[in-house]
Amino acid sequence: MKKSAPTIRDVAAAATVSTATVSKYINGAQRFSPKVEAAIEAAITNLGYKSNPLAKSMITGRTNTIGLSVLDITNPHFSSILKGANRVANDQGYSVLLVDTEETPSRERRTLEDLSLRVDGMIVFSRMRESEMAWMADIDKPLVFFGSLNELPLPTVASDDHGGAFMLTRHLVMLGHKRIAYLGFSKSRRDEERLGGIREAMKAAGLELTVVDADAPSMAEGERLCSSIVLGAQRPDALICYNDLMALGFMKEAANLGVAIPRDMSVVGFDNIPYGKYVSPALPTVDLQSERMGATAMEKLLAVIRGDTVEKLTKIAPQLILRASTQARPA
Amino acid sequence: MKKSAPTIRDVAAAATVSTATVSKYINGAQRFSPKVEAAIEAAITNLGYKSNPLAKSMITGRTNTIGLSVLDITNPHFSSILKGANRVANDQGYSVLLVDTEETPSRERRTLEDLSLRVDGMIVFSRMRESEMAWMADIDKPLVFFGSLNELPLPTVASDDHGGAFMLTRHLVMLGHKRIAYLGFSKSRRDEERLGGIREAMKAAGLELTVVDADAPSMAEGERLCSSIVLGAQRPDALICYNDLMALGFMKEAANLGVAIPRDMSVVGFDNIPYGKYVSPALPTVDLQSERMGATAMEKLLAVIRGDTVEKLTKIAPQLILRASTQARPA
DNA sequence: CTGTTAGCGCTTTCAA
DNA sequence: TTGAAAGCGCTAACAG
Numbered sequence: 001m002k003k004s005a006p007t008i009r010d011v012a013a014a015a016t017v018s019t020a021t022v023s024k025y026i027n028g029a030q031r032f033s034p035k036v037e038a039a040i041e042a043a044i045t046n047l048g049y050k051s052n053p054l055a056k057s058m059i060t061g062r063t064n065t066i067g068l069s070v071l072d073i074t075n076p077h078f079s080s081i082l083k084g085a086n087r088v089a090n091d092q093g094y095s096v097l098l099v100d101t102e103e104t105p106s107r108e109r110r111t112l113e114d115l116s117l118r119v120d121g122m123i124v125f126s127r128m129r130e131s132e133m134a135w136m137a138d139i140d141k142p143l144v145f146f147g148s149l150n151e152l153p154l155p156t157v158a159s160d161d162h163g164g165a166f167m168l169t170r171h172l173v174m175l176g177h178k179r180i181a182y183l184g185f186s187k188s189r190r191d192e193e194r195l196g197g198i199r200e201a202m203k204a205a206g207l208e209l210t211v212v213d214a215d216a217p218s219m220a221e222g223e224r225l226c227s228s229i230v231l232g233a234q235r236p237d238a239l240i241c242y243n244d245l246m247a248l249g250f251m252k253e254a255a256n257l258g259v260a261i262p263r264d265m266s267v268v269g270f271d272n273i274p275y276g277k278y279v280s281p282a283l284p285t286v287d288l289q290s291e292r293m294g295a296t297a298m299e300k301l302l303a304v305i306r307g308d309t310v311e312k313l314t315k316i317a318p319q320l321i322l323r324a325s326t327q328a329r330p331a
Numbered sequence: 332m333k334k335s336a337p338t339i340r341d342v343a344a345a346a347t348v349s350t351a352t353v354s355k356y357i358n359g360a361q362r363f364s365p366k367v368e369a370a371i372e373a374a375i376t377n378l379g380y381k382s383n384p385l386a387k388s389m390i391t392g393r394t395n396t397i398g399l400s401v402l403d404i405t406n407p408h409f410s411s412i413l414k415g416a417n418r419v420a421n422d423q424g425y426s427v428l429l430v431d432t433e434e435t436p437s438r439e440r441r442t443l444e445d446l447s448l449r450v451d452g453m454i455v456f457s458r459m460r461e462s463e464m465a466w467m468a469d470i471d472k473p474l475v476f477f478g479s480l481n482e483l484p485l486p487t488v489a490s491d492d493h494g495g496a497f498m499l500t501r502h503l504v505m506l507g508h509k510r511i512a513y514l515g516f517s518k519s520r521r522d523e524e525r526l527g528g529i530r531e532a533m534k535a536a537g538l539e540l541t542v543v544d545a546d547a548p549s550m551a552e553g554e555r556l557c558s559s560i561v562l563g564a565q566r567p568d569a570l571i572c573y574n575d576l577m578a579l580g581f582m583k584e585a586a587n588l589g590v591a592i593p594r595d596m597s598v599v600g601f602d603n604i605p606y607g608k609y610v611s612p613a614l615p616t617v618d619l620q621s622e623r624m625g626a627t628a629m630e631k632l633l634a635v636i637r638g639d640t641v642e643k644l645t646k647i648a649p650q651l652i653l654r655a656s657t658q659a660r661p662a
Numbered sequence: 663c664t665g666t667t668a669g670c671g672c673t674t675t676c677a678a
Numbered sequence: 679t680t681g682a683a684a685g686c687g688c689t690a691a692c693a694g
Binding site for chain 3: 017018019020021024030031032033036055058059060061
C-alpha cells in the first residue's frame with residue numbers, strides 16, 4: 001500500500017525541529033542556522049515532501065488563482081485577452097481559472113459568485129447591463145471589469161470604442177464613401193459606443209447611416225446577413241462591421257454573390273484578429289489591443305490585490321489598421 | 332467595520348443545532364426533521380452564509396477543478412479543445428484551470444507538478460518526447476494525455492493523424508498531383524505521424540515527397556517559407572501543411588508572389604480551424620475534431636476520477652474536408 | 663534562533 | 679434524528 005503524502009509534521013520529525021520552523025523555512029519567512037536548514041532540506045528531499053497548497057490557502061485566505069470570465073473563448077479577441085492576462089499572472093505566480101459564459105448567461109451571477117470564493121480576484125467581461133450588475137460591486141474580492149462603467153465603483157480597463165469608431169468612419173468618409181452602413185450587434189454593451197462614434201463622424205460629414213443588427217458576433221452571422229445588405233435596393237458603398245469575425249463572414253459571402261471588395265464596396269471591422277490580415281483583400285480594422293488589454297487588466301487586478309491604489313479607469317488607445325479592403329470612391 | 336464572512340458555526344448557532352447537522356444538511360448527506368431543516372435554511376439566508384470551498388477541499392481532498400495544459404491558447408485548435416473540455420467540465424460541476432505552456436516549455440514539469448496539487452485531475456497536451464515524460468505517470472492525480480503513447484500507462488485521447496494524412500495525400504494523388512511537398516513542423520510529436528501517413532500514400536503511388544521544416548506552427552511561418560517553396564527550381568504542384576495556420580500564411584504570400592491557388596498549386600492543411608472556410612479559395616483540411624477531442628478528454632478524465640474503468644486509448648476519426656484550394660491536374 | 667500553542671472552516675466518525 | 683469531538687495540513691502569534 002502507498003503511504004499517504006508526507007506532511008509538514010513528518011518533515012519536522014525527520015529533521016528534529018518543530019513544524020513552525022519548517023513552515024517558516026519553506027516560506028522563506030526566516031533564516032535558520034545552517035545545521036537546521038540542512039536538516040530540513042534533507043528531510044524534504046528524502047520524504048519527497050510537497051507543501052499542501054489547499055491547507056495553506058485555507059489559513060492565508062490566498063489561493064494564488066485569478067478568475068477570468070469571458071464571453072467565448074474561441075473568439076480570437078478573447079483568446080488574446082486570455083493570453084495576455086495569463087502571461088502576467090504566471091509571471092507573478094498566479095494561475096488563471098477560466099470561465100466561458102457565452103452559453104449560459106443566465107447563470108452568470110451564480111457562476112461568478114461561486115468563483116469569487118475560490119480565487120484572489122477576478123477579471124470579468126460581461127454582456128450584462130450595468131443596472132443589473134450591482135451585485136458585482138458587493139463581491140468580497142478584488143474585481144476588474146472590461147469596459148466603461150458609469151455608476152459602479154469598479155476598476156475597469158476599456159478600449160476607446162467611440163474614438164476608434166470615429167476615426168474608422170472618418171477614414172471612410174475621407175475616402176469619399178457616401179452610403180455607409182453599420183452591421184452592428186446591439187446585444188453587446190460596446191455596440192452603442194461604436195455606434196456613437198460612427199454617428200458622430202457621419203453627422204460631421206452630413207451623411208446618413210444605415211444600421212443592420214446581427215444576432216451573434218460571428219462569421220456565420222456576417223455571412224448570413226450579407227445578401228440582404230449587398231442585394232438590397234441601395235447597396236452601401238462601405239460597411240463597418242461590429243467585429244472582424246462578422247466582416248470575414250460577410251466578405252466571403254459577398255464574393256460568392258459576385259460583389260467585389262473593395263471595388264464595389266469597402267468593408268472594415270474591429271478587433272484586429274490575426275486572420276483579417278490573411279484574407280484577400282486584407283481587412284482594415286481597429287486594433288483594440290486585445291492581448292494588451294488582458295495583460296493590463298491582470299496587472300491592475302494584481303495591483304489591487306497587493307493593496308496599491310489604482311486609477312478607476314484605464315483606457316487603451318485603439319489603432320487604425322489600414323489594409324486592402326477599402327478603396328477610395330470617386331467624388 | 333465589516334464583519335467577516337459567516338461560518339458554519341454561525342449558522343449552527345443561529346439555528347440552534349450543531350455544526351455537524353448543518354454540514355450534513357448542506358451537503359445533502361442526510362435528511363432532518365422539518366423543523367430543523369427550516370431553521371437551518373432560515374439561518375443560512377439570514378446570515379448570507381456561503382460554504383467555504385477551501386476548507387471543504389482541504390478535508391475532502393477534492394477541489395472540483397481540472398487542470399488543462401495546452402501549447403498556445405491563441406491557436407484555434409487549442410481554443411476549441413478548451414471550449415469542448417470546459418463545457419463538459421461545467422456540466423459536471425467542475426472548473427478549468429488553464430495552463431498555456433508555449434512560452435516556457437522548460438518549466439513544464441514544475442508547472443504541472445505544482446498544478447497537480449491544486450486540481451482533481453489534469454489533461455495535458457505536450458511537446459515533450461515520451462522518453463522524457465516518465466514523471467507524468469508518477470503524478471498522484473488522474474491524468475489524460477492528448478496523443479498516442481507507446482510506453483507510458485496513461486489514458487490518452489488521440490486523433491488518427493496517420494490515417495488523416497494518408498487520406499489527404501491519397502486524395503491529392505487521385506487528383507493527379509505528382510510533385511507533392513510537405514511543409515512540416517518536426518518539433519511536434521504529431522508531425523511524424525502525419526509524415527508517416529503521407530509517405531505511405533506517396534509510396535503506394537510511387538511518388539517522391541519533398542519535405543520542408545518550419546520553426547513554428549504559425550501563419551507567419553507559413554508566410555515566411557512560401558517564397559522558397561514556390562520560387563524554387565521545382566515548384567510542387569501540391570503542398571500539404573502541418574496545420575491550417577501555416578497553410579493560411581502560405582496562401583496569402585503565394586498570392587503576393589503571383590502564384591495562383593489552386594491553379595498553379597493545391598494547398599491543404601490540418602485541424603479545420605474556422606478561418607480556413609473563409610479565405611479564398613477555401614482551404615481543404617483534415618478535421619481533427621478539436622472541440623470533440625477536448626470534450627472527450629474531459630469525459631474520460633472525469634470517468635477516471637469517478638473511479639470508472641476507461642480504455643487506455645480513445646481514437647477519434649478525422650474527417651477530410653474538401654474545398655476549393657485543390658484542383659485536379661492534367662494526367 | 664527555535665518551539666508551543668492555537669486555531670482556519672469544515673467533515674466525519676462515533677455516541678447518544 | 680442529532681451532537682460532541684477530533685482532526686485535515688498548515689500558519690501565526692507569542693514565548694523562550
